Amino acid sequence: MLDEKSRLTGIIVICLSFALLMTICLPGAVQAAEGPVYQVDLEGTITAGQNNYLQRQVEKALASDARLLVLVINTPGGLVDATLEINRLFMNAPIPIAVIVAPSGAIAGSAGAFILISADLAAMAPGTTVGAAQPVTISPEGTESADDKTVTFYANHLRSIAEEKGRPPEVAEKFVTENLTLSAGEALDIGLIDYIVADVPELLAAVDDLVVEKQNERYILQTKDVPVYSDEMNLRERLQNWIGDPQISFLVLILGLLGIYFGLGAPGTIVPEVTGAILLILGIYGIGLFDTSTTGIILLLLGVGLIIAEIFTAGFGIMGIGGAASIIAGAILMPVEPLMAREWYTTFMLTVVGTVIGLLIILIFVIQRVIHSRKQWKESSSYFTPPKKGIAVTDLNPEGMIKSQGELWKARSENKFLIKTGMEVEVVRAETLMLYVRPMVDQENHPGDLNE
Structure with a gap:
């Protein structure tokens, strides 16, 4: 009886062990x-x-x-x-x-x-x-x-x-x-x-x-x-897919190099250099030499640099527009980090786009003002309006300097007579930036007030 019970217990233990083994081994x-x-x-x-x-x-x-x-x-x-x-x-x-x-x-x-x-x-x-x-x-x-x-x-x-x-x-x-x-x-x-x-x-x-x-x-x-x-x-993936095509990336790389080459060959044109720099970075990314995060950061820095250069130089809006395009491309290529909420990237993109639109509006206003100013210059008979009178701040013998409305002008005595310092003069005519003057009536022997 005891042997049968022991045998039964052994069989149960073996079965349970086999079931446990199968549970561990099988998926x-x-x-x-x-x-x-x-x-x-x-x-x-x-x-x-x-x-x-x-x-x-x-x-x-x-x-x-x-x-x-x-x-x-x-x-x-x-x-x-x-x-x-x-x-x-x-x-x-x-x-x-x-x-x-x-x-x-x-x-x-x-x-x-x-x-x-x-x-x-x-x-x-x-x-x-x-x-x-x-x-x-x-x-x-x-x-x-x-x-x-x-x-x-x-x-x-x-x-x-x-x-x-x-x-x-x-x-x-x-x-x-x-x-x-x-x-x-x-x-x-x-x-x-x-x-x-x-x-x-x-x-x-x-x-x-x-x-x-x-x-x-x-x-x-x-x-x-x-x-x-x-x-x-999405937009980021479309840009990566487009620029990642080997044929496209090769063409973009070549265009970037050509832009920089022509820009260096004709200094001051600005457009080829700015466009070439952006295309060169995108082309290098497309052929796989830059990863996505590196490319995004480089484009953002390039964009900020171009906008700063636009502020301090006469780029006529070209560097500003190029900087805006570079910032947008860099923002699109910025990698999505797993620890950041996706809503943050939506807000980030809206901020970037809003900032760029604001900068473009300012640049358009500046460009319009420059164009309007140049148009006025072209429509006028001269590039400046000479004053009507002034005060001699140096002896005109026959050339010297006069002061009018807080501005200093080069002047020449019309009759080549000496005009002493402090005398009030009237402008007869202007040739380029030289004013031809003569003393005011009854001012030959009475110097004028230099603070007028």
Whole structure:
């Protein structure tokens, strides 16, 4: 009897131990999220702007308890830094992420292949292509394949991502080493992707009730008939995306250098130098030599410097307008810090825009006054109005100085007679800045009062 009880106790202990072990080893189960599905569309070159846009959408999806984030891509490739940032984001985000290459005819070339392989769920529309991920470098002769060291590094990196996501590592490696390309059907046959679907609604229907394991967690997807939210790029992301395009950034960089060159060749023109400086900074940022925060700070400092220069020099408003544009660009590119409330950035941008508008109004007023003053000069017969009379403050023998209404004028005796200091004179005529004078009637022998 005792032996049977001991045996029963032992069996119970073993079962409990096994259950505890399974609980520890197996991924934990989580309840299905009750929020919407977030859809993000990326088309064209992968840039820092698209990376920031995607990160913001992931944060919004997490804040709204989204069930799934779906990325729709159609890209020929992109910048390495932005692509690797997206890979890290997908690998570590605590939310299931699906990537679909769509619509039909779309491609996931180069950087697109990296993004597709790093997704939790990968899909392609019929008639799409993925692959050709061999890195290239830009030289004066054009583009050429990167060196063997670089190719080997990225091949192993993509292989590692594929192994983590349960996709064929040798295929991922050939994307980089051999520029391998695959159609949607070929990718599905070898297990590189999970689905061939035409669009996002068809993908959501295919993954309904699917269990996704990620970072030792289990996510139950319930995606049937759920709302799909999407959002557009904000102004900051649009500017980063535009200037981050390699073709655009190269043109902006060249225009900046040309502006500075022509400005130095024709000193005093101001416009080429100011425009060239701003474009040069943006071009350097676009090709990746400056990060976003550094570029924003440099543009803000340049803008403040130009406005100060406008105050103390005759820039005719050009430096002021350039400074305003530089400040706005710098404010847009200022990075969003995680410890600052987003409302603060809205207030900051409104303050910057309001300040710039105020400065532009002042500059427009100053420019109008300058133009009006110059117009009056051109319409008048001379550049100054000579006085009618004055007091000799030096002997005019025959030239000297007279004083009229608190101003000193160069004067010359009309008849070349001596006019002594203190005598009151009348102005006969003016030639350039020289006044021709003669003594007032009955003043030849009676000096005038110098304080008149």
